[in-house]
Amino acid sequence: MKNKVIAVSLAATMATGGAAQAQEVFEMTSAFSRNLPILGTAGVDFVDKINGISRDVEFEHFDPGELVPTLEALDAVSSGSVDAAYTTSGYWQGKITAASLFAAVPFGPEAGEFLAWMLYDDGADLMQRMYDENSYNVKVMPCGVIAPETSGWFKTEIKSLEDLEGLNMRFFGLGAEVMQRLGVSTSLLAAGDIFPALERGAIDATEFSMPLIDQRLGFYNIASNNYFPGWHQPATLFELLINKDRWEDLDEFAQNQIEVACLANITTNLAEGEAKNYAAMVTNVEENGVTIRQWPDEMLEAFESSWNEVAAELAAEDEYFAEVWADLQEFRAGYKIWSENIYLKRPR
Structure with a gap:
């Protein structure tokens, strides 16, 4: 195509x-x-x-x-x-x-x-x-x-990597590999299965999608700490x-x-x-009791470091992963001069 x-x-x-x-x-x-x-x-x-x-x-x-x-x-x-x-x-x-x-x-x-x-x-x-x-x-x-997407919904504030250890969490894709490395037990649940799992305590936290979508699924009723940015x-x-x-x-x-x-x-x-997502975020805060939280820089750095380790290991284990990963990295290296110069840089 x-x-x-x-x-x-x-x-x-x-x-x-x-x-x-x-x-x-x-x-x-x-x-x-x-x-x-x-x-x-x-x-x-x-x-x-x-x-x-x-x-x-x-x-x-x-x-x-x-x-x-x-x-x-x-x-x-x-x-x-x-x-x-x-x-x-x-x-x-x-x-x-x-x-x-x-x-x-x-x-x-x-x-x-x-x-x-x-x-x-x-x-x-x-x-x-x-x-x-x-x-x-x-x-x-x-x-x-x-x-x-958002980075996840947690029942309590996550202040350090130690707070992640031992959690059971619904997580998607390659990000799940990162969370597992940090001591989180992950499972991939379809949309309709997530809220019941949270409700009965089978999982302690979840990520799924954007604020409006997650709002429709009602995660805020059980896990009211919504973390950003969606690094995964x-x-x-x-x-x-x-x-x-x-x-x-x-x-x-x-x-x-x-x-x-x-x-x-x-x-x-x-x-x-x-x-459509900004209105959902406002509603979550003003009506649904959600606290919007940002990951501190040190935790984002830990997530990224763990991801780099995961990517290197997957590339070593799987030849096709290595080929695709190398191709994407080559493209991104070329794209970098464009992205770093053309877009406004806003402080967090």
Whole structure:
């Protein structure tokens, strides 16, 4: 998926004339319920976009569990039991070591830089190769992105690394590897399972997503200390997976329409997250009793140091992780002269 896709966008959106043809129908499972703002609405919005511009394909949206559970979507799409999935590759970290590098990288690129690597450098090609080389029968494309998440919800104030030791915490992706190194026991729970786990004490703390999303899930009722910044997910990328046999049966025009709809979805997904979270933070503080806290510099330095150790170990253990990590680092090294000079630097 390169910028050639942009060149066909006008053609894709103008192709509404001519004889009516039978549509290819794709049943699409989403990793997130349609009732979740930003995360859930992104899958629904993609379906609305593609169905609004195409007479060749039609997508049907299904919430997690209606077709398959969230964590089974990759296998289901690969086997063809489900046609497509709107999800994030971080859920496959237990299956593919490099998967989370295409989802969220601790202390890594923010949304603009992440998209630059994915769409105009090697990211998207490496992502497809990852699935191909692990024998997954899927076509993948970037289809959404959000700005940083919160760093987590805790029942008590965390004043030092010692306060983290022994906690049970829901955590996602590569950041979970960092927390484990610091003495936290982590588990990956789907959205609907987190609040009950907090309520019954199975976990002591959680991270999940942005303030508005976490507010909808009610974490503040049990864990009212909300920590920032989201060092573990400076940006989170979402993917559209399509069964490769179904994908290859489509003509190039229909394929381009899907890619164009994903590019448009990236834009609205990012904008929605940026637009709606500040009001949720105000409500959390003024009405829900939340205390917004910032990690002190010494703890952020400890998180980053631990992440660097984790990344080095994963690169040593897994050849493909090492290749992707090196490619991303090379891109970031070049990007640095731009980012350090063009953006205003605001004190924390």
